[in-house]
Amino acid sequence: MTSQYDTYQTSLTGRYCSPEMSGLFSQRSRHSAWRKLWLYLAQSEKELGIDTITDEGLEQMKAHLTVTDDDFEIARVEEKKRRHDVMAHVHAFGQVSPAAAGIIHYGATSCYVTDNTELILMRDALDIVIPKIAKVLHNLQTFALQWKAEPTLSFTHLQPAQVSTVGKRAAGWAQDLMMDLDEYQRVRNELLFRGAQGTTGTQASFLEIFDGDHGKCDQLNELLCQKAGFKECYDISTQTYTRKVDCLVANAATGLATTVTKIASDLRHLAFLNEVGEPREADQIGSSAMAYKQNPMRSERIASLARALQGKAANFMNTHATQWMERSLDDSAIRRMDIPEMFLLADAITITLQNVTEGLTVFPKKIHSNLMQELPFMVTESIIMRLVKKGVSRQDAHEEIRVLSFEASLRVKGDGLPNNLVDRIRDTEFFKPIWADLDEMLKPELYTGRSSQIVDKFCGPGGKLEQKLAPYQASIKAAKAAHLSV
Template identity: 60%
Template sequence: MTDQDFDVAAAEEKRRRHDVMAHVHAFGQAAPAAAGIIHWGATSCYCTDNADLIFIRDAIDLLLPKLAVIINKLATFAVKHKALPTLGFTHYQPAQLITVGRRAAQWAQDLLMDLEDISIVRADLRYRGAQGTTGTQASFLEIFRGDGKSVDKLNEILCEKAGFPTCYSISTQTYTRKVDLRVANALAAFGATVQKITGDIRHLANQKEMEEPFEKDQIGSSAMAYKRNPMRCERIAGLGRHLANLNKDASDTYAQQWFERTLDDSAIRRIYIPELFLSADAICMTLDNVVSGLVIYPNTINSRLMQELPFMATEHIIMKLVSLGISRQAAHEEIRVLSHQASDVVKREGGKNDLIDRIKKTEFFKPVWGVVDELLDPTHFIGRCPEQVERFCGEGGEIRKALMPYQKFLEESRDVELSV
């Protein structure tokens, strides 16, 4: 079609108030010899639904490699920092140590689940094909004079030309809107994932342990010149919130499809289907930029860790005392008293955690004075973090195997640069 043909279609739609029929008449003007058979046996959804399925399929095919690149970069980051101890948090309170790489591996695993879910939806996409006004194929059966095999052959040809393996076995006037819901659910879950990841990064930025990229001349706040606001992660979180809720539109639309079809699906699908993919694409581009330039501050990480580590080391100290023949209950009580005193120094006086100094000055702990510093080595508290990261993110690990279909994209990918 030419631009002039689209002008004709626009004029026809204004006249006839029907988008598909407007194009039918426009095509008829462009090809008069075929005008009498254009749209023969078809319904509007023969055009629009089949087109939507092509759009959805191609949009997913654009998203999946971008998501794979992000996962690959996070996995590389995780391996690089697999042994760097950092505070874990439960209830947003300091908990047993993990490593910087181990936390990134968790993010990568969640994104890999999204990649898998979206891939499953993509693999199961089919075509609507030539099904008629209520899906019975009656009109096409009429065209082929009752020959059902010819109708099947027509759909085989349509699927081959459109690049689909087959048609849905059952359609009404539309392909079931359950398909849209399945796609929306997979993408909405991705929206939830990025909110979780960027939430972690934003909290770590507040703690001055990790930051998203921040350019030399970037301004964090118009009023507070010192600020380094995590604007990229905030943008991702906002888009992720929108994406995570779009499946509600798809769910309600599917639920309200009475019998073989009602048209209240039309206007809303023209909004939420593009928004699903535009939101996910914007998230992918921005998240790629973030994970390409994550900055960590090991000295701050260690400083915060050492403020809490003395409390976490108390169990090791008790275990050592018991191995030397000292009562576990007696050791527990001595530790409890000193821990509360040290906690008061931190909370009430704003001082540093002096628990270890108190232990070194208390006669009861004299048998372990010589090994206390050794017991405070953070690497004693990270469990199997390095091994877990390597097994999941390293060469031959689960992530590398899952990303093998995207190897070409990984090799050709470039870091995304954001203009704003």
């Protein structure tokens, strides 16, 4: 007998995603949604006067909304014979709801169930991911406030720049992620329904069902939206809802990928510098050969999953661009893969990032050591300013300190020795006017600028981030870190 180990299984559902997201995009979830949509349609048509739809039929439909394994087998046999998945499931639903068999799918086209289900699934998937983004933001907020005043070396071009703080860097990550939260919430709020639009979006079949009553055609969609939990339908549909909707959702969903890649990349560099480390299990192994290794494997996983997510946006754009006239079926196969995978990837990423941000370890002494290797170079501008105040030529001071800085840099890079720029300044008579100031000038906290205040303003009480997270407090408290295996 063939087992799960004999056929390909996606790593997303088997290794990385939540059971909730995997379940949402399961075949049972999808096809049970079809049945709910057929029930909503029949109920609404009856409410609008179609008396061939009986109460008995509706009750039978209600009793069989969840597709069973037996139903799937019936549908499998039917689809093999009819080569049409929707009609196969219409037949399977009719077998368990015989009193409704003749009116299931009345007036509808296949996209009534397929497209409306995809909109429902995307809406529900957004509802799963959004609180997880909020939880990561809460973690970053806590981390940023905790380390807002800890001086650290900042980098431009991945070269030492000036002094910042550990917390300010994390606040920068949080700001980017807050933009993603805004985009996810925006597309969630703007997502509408296709409704019952007929074969090519003209509602001709429903106009015939309702004997030319245009008002009932509008009422039908209003009732369907109420039952499915949408505020309204898109104004214009063809056979499908416009695939532009998929592009807008994908732009938001895949935008998360760039943010988390930036965060994960920074964490990987910080791990290399031995300044910040990922959570680490007591028995965790970094390498099968190099027992000492402590690799940033979760950040690497995030970067890897994000690369796949980022690539999804182009597929949706290409699909929308090539929908000829009222519909082209070349959207079908790719969307069957890309819509679920887009949200499965986002789910896996946010789960892993939640785990990382809940357990980051900071190594202040190493941060200080790395900073002090570069700080002498960074105080040179202040030295020049102080010399000028004491009457020294600014250009002369610049040249003197340029020469000493180059010599000290050559010692560090060429000979692998500690930075001795300060000693060189103390030994050079030109700098005698500021010798007494040097020890005071070598305190890193003097050069962090307004980092602490910037973090407080953004992350602290009443700040933008706190305001943004206010609606998610219940889900944040309920969330637990996910400790995943690699």
